[in-house]
Amino acid sequence: MGVIDQATLDEASVNFRRTLARVMAQDIRDKQIYQELLWAMREIKEDFERLMRRFQSQVYCPNKCGRMEVLWIECIFCNLTHFACNRGVDCGERQLWVEEGQDLVLDCALPWHGASHGAKTYSFYRGLAAAGAGPEPPEPPPQSRGAAAEPPSRPPPAERLLRSGPEPVLVWKEAAAAAGGRYRCLMRGPAGQVGSQLSFNVTVLPRPRVPGEAPPPPRAPPGGLPPAAIAAIVVTTIATALVAAGIAWFCFRRAEPRGERDPPPIKES
Template identity: 40%
Template structure:
């Protein structure tokens, strides 16, 4: 029967935080009292010595080797509840069956071996997902101290700067600044969020409140720029900082036209198009009328000049003949 006691101690010793669960402690008292009393009726001295050993061992259950990936001396309520439930089921199964001798040894060994593996998985998961999961900022936990069995606050401190997000939003759409990080909800205590905007080289406070989101309706090009948010704990300490670089893009086809250049010289008309006049449409007859009129005028001028020159040459000949007639 000593094997039963040592296996129970081994299972508890794997994760000593179980001594902080009242239900597990009560079940252990039943194990070392009525159960061992029935199984060791003929050996009272051994029963008393084993009971004293259990009591002394309970005091040192929390003094386990500290490892960053296995055990840090603390546990949260959720993991405590899961571990205690596994322990109670295993011990209850043993106590509800009247196992004898070798059968009792085998059943206890198998049950507690499975229990140790379950505890190992639970604590590894706790260390990975619950114990300081924040990659940045200051996260506050409320854990159970496995030595004192009381709840205490623990702070996981990282760099407060949690990077910058680049957001692109179209004009007239809503701008949403999300300041929440994955570990914020698990951080202990009420939280508040402050949002700032950089204008003229300095930051201006926009709003402070319990909401992790800031929504700005129907943004315009003037809303482009840098924004920043902070998460604060109940004491007003800054626990994380997150930046935003916002770019507001114009609506399609709504770009601002460039201003027309100033006229620096006399206005000149562009040359007429050299393309052919489409069939079935009237041409520009004004040009042809001007050309025809000008050509006719030139022809008339040439004809007039030729006629006048001819008359000038014929005039002396006519005058001489008339003089000869008079002399005759």
Template identity: 35%
Template sequence: MGPRLPLLVAALAGCLLSARGCVTCDSEVMEALNSLEKDYLPGHLAPEHHENVMKRVKEAVQNFKELPFDEDSYMGVVDEPTLKKASWNLLKDLKRITESDVKGELFVKELFWMLSLQKDTFASYAAHFQKEDFCPNKCGMMLQTLIWCSNCEKQVHACRKSTDCGERQVKVHRKEDMILDCELNWHRASEGLTDYSFYRVWGKNDETLVSKGKEPTLTKTMVGPEDQGTYRCELGTVQSDPATIIYFHVTVLPQRVEEEIPSPDIPNQGEVTLGHPQSNTSLQYPLSQSPNPVKMLRGRLLGLLIWGCVVLIAGAATVIFCSRSGKMLDSIKSWFDTGTEAAQHPEVPEGKS
């Protein structure tokens, strides 16, 4: 390895000074680094370089938490799923290096090259969190547990937006089921939520609690005109402020009319059917169950095939029967002719004239 190794370590570690992330907040990462120092280095690197290499490695990893912190943009924080995903990638690559049993300068190059790539990977995860996962609620109040990379401290952050999440128009026919759904796509990711409460709104300051619980829907069966009106849904939080408020304006439409077509085999009340009913395709098949032309054609072809086979078999049997009958007649005729000839020319016993 020679005197080049300390210079190599310093040069490679210098590439990581601008790294952004806070993987050192994960206890599994710190345990893996300790195992690297105590278990792997003694058999894969000269003892005089152990201290210098581990010092550079720890500095490089510590730089993962030197994120610019802005109170307004929250650039110095991540959520726990993002941290876990970045830590898992780092641990996976570190395990790959140790299992490859690489030694010396090649080990140092592999190690710091891996840390450089992990820096970029974590930067992409953090950017995605800031753009997509940080306060994804478009309305209402969402509670998120965030990790401050400067001190690995966890705090619950409230993403406060307008609690009024709009109004929805619901139309339902009489004697059918009414379903009001209050769940939004970010509710399952939010923390500190309590119960969904549904109210029947009668006036500006007058409303009645209809249901309360963990289910985000209100279902009313066999609705009638009395169920028409305005409903309000509210999702509570541990901070006593509502997370979501949604209004539903329900309109009850007339009952659906389903026309019943009488069966052709059952006469109408007060009528007597005489003789055989006339064949009527429109009566045999209701409109909703009209025959399929393809199936009808297929059935007819199958019937013709069956009848053709029957005729062919009958013809063959007739030919065989006629042939055997002709031979039998010839035998009877021959026997009859033989008997007649014997009667006409009887045999005379010897010695008699």
């Protein structure tokens, strides 16, 4: 392949020096040293073949999808070269089911992300509800401190940016039924190029009721309060008005001048 990574090269160099040191430490001469060096070179060759098989299977473009950025060493000129393992950025879609009231966790990390060169940024998007298809999605969780700002023109018009930053996981606490829908996560490399795209199709299941458990309180209509709350407010307002009227009447009677009241009847002698 003409390339090797720094870790494999370091391990091969250590094994080479160890083999030569063992040969030099022996007190051999003439034909014996030739035979010993021949066996040593065979051992070094077999060891290097083992390292390169591991490099091909585990290090050389291990990503099954996405664009992986790597730094390798050219075997001929020993130059450090930048290489991209491009398998297509689309990494498929995941189906998620979460019970209402539980945490919704969107994990965008893939196994090869840690080996990809450079800092990575994860951007989470949510598909907006189509006109007439349902209520507008709720507000997203607060953006983490230090997260990079995302230009509003990047996501498609049918999506909304939820968060952008170095964390590959987005957690939605106590997800409600409105949290269901389609999500998308993009991993970008240091230069801003897309490394991988992962889609999520989230379904929020209703929480099963336990026998004997009280039914959940009625949901408030859009822009209003539940009927029970409205009735409680009306009763409280009427009671407060009656108490205020009684206090006002009592104070009025106490403040009335005594001369204006009817005189007591005169008894005849």
